Amino acid sequence: MPKENQRDTLTEKELEERQNAHPFAVPFLWLGNQKVIDNFIWLPVIGMIVTSFLGIVYYQKHPAPWDVVPGSWAIIGFVSYSFIVLCAKPLTALLARPEDYYGEGGLPDPDVSTEHTIGDHHD
Amino acid sequence: MIDLFQINPGLWMVLAGMICALVPKGDAFALLRKAFIIGAPIFAAVMITQIYTSQEVIAGKMTIGGLELTTLRIDNLSMVWGYLFCLIAVLNGIFGFHEKCRITDSSALVYAGAAIAGVFAGDLLTLFLFWELTAISSVFLIWRGGESAYAAGIRYLALHVLSGVILLAGAIIHASANGGDYTFNHIGLETLGGWLILIAIGIKCGFPFLHMWMQDAYPKASITGTVILSAFTTKMAIYALARGYVGVDILIYIGAVMTCFPVFFALIENDLRRVLSFSLNNQLGFMVCGIGIGTELALNGVVGQVFVHVIFKSLLFMSIGAVMYRVGTAKASELGGLFRSMPFTTVFCLIGAGSIAAFPLLAAFVTKAMIISSVIYEAHHNSGLYVIAAMLLFASAGVMEHSGIKVPYFTFFSHDSGRRVKEAPWNMLVAMGLASALCIFLAFPWGGYQMLYSLMPYDSSGYTPYTVDHVVFQLQLLFAAISAFCLLKKVGLYPSEKRAEILDFDWTYRKLGLGIMRWIGAMWTRLGAVITRIRDNAIKGTGRRLYQMFSPAGAMSEAAPSGLAAALTAGMLILVLIFVYFVR
Numbered sequence: 211m212p213k214e215n216q217r218d219t220l221t222e223k224e225l226e227e228r229q230n231a232h233p234f235a236v237p238f239l240w241l242g243n244q245k246v247i248d249n250f251i252w253l254p255v256i257g258m259i260v261t262s263f264l265g266i267v268y269y270q271k272h273p274a275p276w277d278v279v280p281g282s283w284a285i286i287g288f289v290s291y292s293f294i295v296l297c298a299k300p301l302t303a304l305l306a307r308p309e310d311y312y313g314e315g316g317l318p319d320p321d322v323s324t325e326h327t328i329g330d331h332h333d
Numbered sequence: 334m335i336d337l338f339q340i341n342p343g344l345w346m347v348l349a350g351m352i353c354a355l356v357p358k359g360d361a362f363a364l365l366r367k368a369f370i371i372g373a374p375i376f377a378a379v380m381i382t383q384i385y386t387s388q389e390v391i392a393g394k395m396t397i398g399g400l401e402l403t404t405l406r407i408d409n410l411s412m413v414w415g416y417l418f419c420l421i422a423v424l425n426g427i428f429g430f431h432e433k434c435r436i437t438d439s440s441a442l443v444y445a446g447a448a449i450a451g452v453f454a455g456d457l458l459t460l461f462l463f464w465e466l467t468a469i470s471s472v473f474l475i476w477r478g479g480e481s482a483y484a485a486g487i488r489y490l491a492l493h494v495l496s497g498v499i500l501l502a503g504a505i506i507h508a509s510a511n512g513g514d515y516t517f518n519h520i521g522l523e524t525l526g527g528w529l530i531l532i533a534i535g536i537k538c539g540f541p542f543l544h545m546w547m548q549d550a551y552p553k554a555s556i557t558g559t560v561i562l563s564a565f566t567t568k569m570a571i572y573a574l575a576r577g578y579v580g581v582d583i584l585i586y587i588g589a590v591m592t593c594f595p596v597f598f599a600l601i602e603n604d605l606r607r608v609l610s611f612s613l614n615n616q617l618g619f620m621v622c623g624i625g626i627g628t629e630l631a632l633n634g635v636v637g638q639v640f641v642h643v644i645f646k647s648l649l650f651m652s653i654g655a656v657m658y659r660v661g662t663a664k665a666s667e668l669g670g671l672f673r674s675m676p677f678t679t680v681f682c683l684i685g686a687g688s689i690a691a692f693p694l695l696a697a698f699v700t701k702a703m704i705i706s707s708v709i710y711e712a713h714h715n716s717g718l719y720v721i722a723a724m725l726l727f728a729s730a731g732v733m734e735h736s737g738i739k740v741p742y743f744t745f746f747s748h749d750s751g752r753r754v755k756e757a758p759w760n761m762l763v764a765m766g767l768a769s770a771l772c773i774f775l776a777f778p779w780g781g782y783q784m785l786y787s788l789m790p791y792d793s794s795g796y797t798p799y800t801v802d803h804v805v806f807q808l809q810l811l812f813a814a815i816s817a818f819c820l821l822k823k824v825g826l827y828p829s830e831k832r833a834e835i836l837d838f839d840w841t842y843r844k845l846g847l848g849i850m851r852w853i854g855a856m857w858t859r860l861g862a863v864i865t866r867i868r869d870n871a872i873k874g875t876g877r878r879l880y881q882m883f884s885p886a887g888a889m890s891e892a893a894p895s896g897l898a899a900a901l902t903a904g905m906l907i908l909v910l911i912f913v914y915f916v917r
Binding site for chain 2: 297
C-alpha cells in the first residue's frame with residue numbers, strides 16, 4: 211500500500227492540488243514548490259560557470275574581438291539581459307497608458323474571451 | 334486541354350478557398366470545408382513536387398495588354414517557401430479544426446494560396462496581384478477578432494493596400510528603366526523603382542517605423558486567425574527581399590535595428606500575443622540582416638531561419654492561442670501556474686521557446702548561428718560589422734527574455750493564478766505536437782538538420798552547427814540570460830506584469846494624426862460657417878443697396894432737376910459718340 215501511505219503524508223492543500231491538476235501534471239507539481247523556485251537559480255549559474263570554463267578550452271574558431279575575454283558570451287548575455295530588464299521601469303513610465311487609451315473597446319476574440327476592462331496584476 | 338503543370342500551385346488553394354466560401358453552414362458542411370483546408374495545401378505541395386525537378390521551371394506565361402507575364406517560376410529559392418507555406422497551412426488547418434467558421438476557412442485558404450502564388454510569381458505584376466490578394470483575404474481573419482479588431486483591420490488593410498500600390502508604382506518605374514522588363518530578379522537600389530519596391534516590402538516585413546500594423550492587428554485577430562497570419566505575409570516579404578535585394582548594404586543596418594528595438598517593447602507588453610508579434614518582428618530582423626550580408630552562408634542561414642521560424646513561431650502562437658481558448662485571455666497579468674492544468678501545452682510551448690532562443694538540439698540553433706557567423710566572417714574584412722554582430726548577440730539575449738522566458742514563465746509558471754482549466758482540444762494538441770516534433774527533428778544532429786540544410790539554395794556542407802565551441806558559447810549566452818532573469822526576479826528588479834496599452838509608433842496616426850485630422854475637420858467646419866456668413870452678408874448687403882438704388886422708392890426713382898437731367902443726357906450722348914467713333 212505505498213500509494214496510500216504517500217497520500218497520508220500529504221497535506222490537505224497538496225491533496226487538493228493533486229485532485230485539481232491534470233493527471234500528467236501530477237508528477238511535476240514539485241515545480242510549483244517555493245523551495246524549488248528559490249533554488250532554481252543555481253542551475254543556470256552553474257551552467258554558466260561550467261560553459262565559461264569550457265569556453266577557455268574550446269575557444270571560438272572564428273573569434274570576434276570580444277572573444278579574447280574568457281566567458282565573453284556569458285558576459286554579453288548577462289549584461290544585455292540585465293540592461294533590457296532594467297529599461298522596463300523608465301519605458302513603462304514613458305509608454306504605458308490605460309488599456310482603454312485608444313477607446314476602441316471590445317474583447318479579444320469574443321467567442322472565448324473572458325476579459326474585463328479592469329483587472330488586477332501580480333508580480 | 335489545360336496543362337496542370339502550367340498552373341501556379343497556389344491557385345489551387347485560392348480555388349479551394351473560394352469553394353469553401355460557397356459551402357453552406359452546418360456541421361456536416363464544416364467537415365467538408367476542413368477536408369479542403371487540410372487537403373488543398375497537400376495537393377499544392379504534390380503539384381510542386383511534380384512541377385519542380387531540381388532545375389528552375391518557368392511556366393504559365395501569358396500576354397495581357399502587351400505585357401508578358403510569367404505566372405509560375407519555381408527554383409531552389411521559391412521552392413523552399415512553397416513547401417514551407419504548404420506545410421504550415423496544413424498545421425494551421427489542424428489547429429483550427431474545431432472552429433466551424435466559413436469566413437476563417439475560406440479566407441485562410443485564399444490567403445495561404447495567394448502567398449504561395451506570390452512566391453512563385455516570375456514577374457513583378459503577378460507578384461503585385463498576389464501581394465494585394467494576401468492583404469485583402471487576410472483582413473477577414475483580423476475582423477473575426479470581433480469589435481475590438483475592426484479598426485485594427487482597417488488600419489492593416491490601408492497599410493497593406495498602400496504597400497501594394499507602392500510596389501506597383503515601383504515595378505512600373507523599375508521596368509521603364511530596364512526596357513520594359515518586369516521579370517522579378519535582382520532589383521537593387523539603382524533606380525527610384527528599386528527604392529519604392531523596397532519600401533513596399535518594408536511595410537510587409539516590418540521595417541522600423543513601418544512595423545506597427547503587426548503588433549496592432551495580430552493580437553486582435555481571432556485565436557486561429559493570429560496563428561495563420563503569423564506565417565505568411567512577413568515571410569512572403571522576406572522572400573521578395575531575398576529575391577530582389579541580396580547584398581544591399583542598407584538591409585544590414587535595418588535588420589540589426591529590427592532585431593533590437595522590439596526587445597524593449599516586448600519586455601513591457603502585457604498581452605502575450607503582442608509580445609509574440611514583437612518577437613516575430615525581432616526574428617525578421619535577423620533574416621533582413623542576413624539578406625543584407627548576402628554571402629552564401631548568410632543566405633543559407635536566412636532560408637533555414639525562415640523555415641524553422643515559421644514553425645516555432647506558429648507553435649508559440651498556437652500554445653498561447655490554446656491558453657486563450659481555455660482561459661479566455663492572453664494577458665500575462667491574468668495568467669500563471671497553468672502547467673498544472675495544461676501540461677502538454679506547457680511542454681509544446683517550452684519547445685517553441687527553446688527553439689526560438691536557439692538552444693542546442695532545437696530548431697534555431699542550426700540556423701541563426703549561420704547568420705551571426707556570416708556577419709562575424711564578413712567583419713574580418715570590414716571591422717564596422719562587429720557592431721552589427723554585437724547587436725545580433727544583444728538581440729539574442731533579448732529573444733531569450735521575451736520568447737524564451739517571459740512567454741512560458743508568465744503563462745505556465747510564475748504566480749499561480751488559480752485557474753484550473755481543461756487541456757487544449759485534441760486538434761490543437763496534434764498541431765502543436767507536430768510543430769514541436771519538427772522543431773526537434775530539424776535540429777537533430779543525426780539526419781535532421783542535414784535534411785533542412787539540403788533545402789538551402791547553396792552548398793552548406795562546409796558548415797557544421799554542432800561543434801563544441803558553438804554549443805559551449807551558445808550555452809554561455811543562454812545560461813547567463815537565465816541567471817540574470819533569476820537574479821533580477823529574486824531581488825525584485827524584474828518588472829511585474831501590468832495591464833496597460835503600450836504606445837508604439839502607431840500613436841503618430843492613431844492619436845496625433847487623428848487629432849490633427851479632427852482639428853482640421855473642426856477648423857474646416859468653422860471656416861465653412863464663417864464663409865457662409867460672409868457670403869450671406871454680402872448677398873444681403875448687395876440686395877439692400879440695389880433695392881435702395883433701383884426700387885420705386887430708391888434713389889434712382891427720385892425726381893431729378895431738369896438741369897441735372899439735361900447734363901446727364903448730354904454726358905451719355907458724348908459717351909455713345911466716343912464709343913461709335915472708335916468702334917467704326
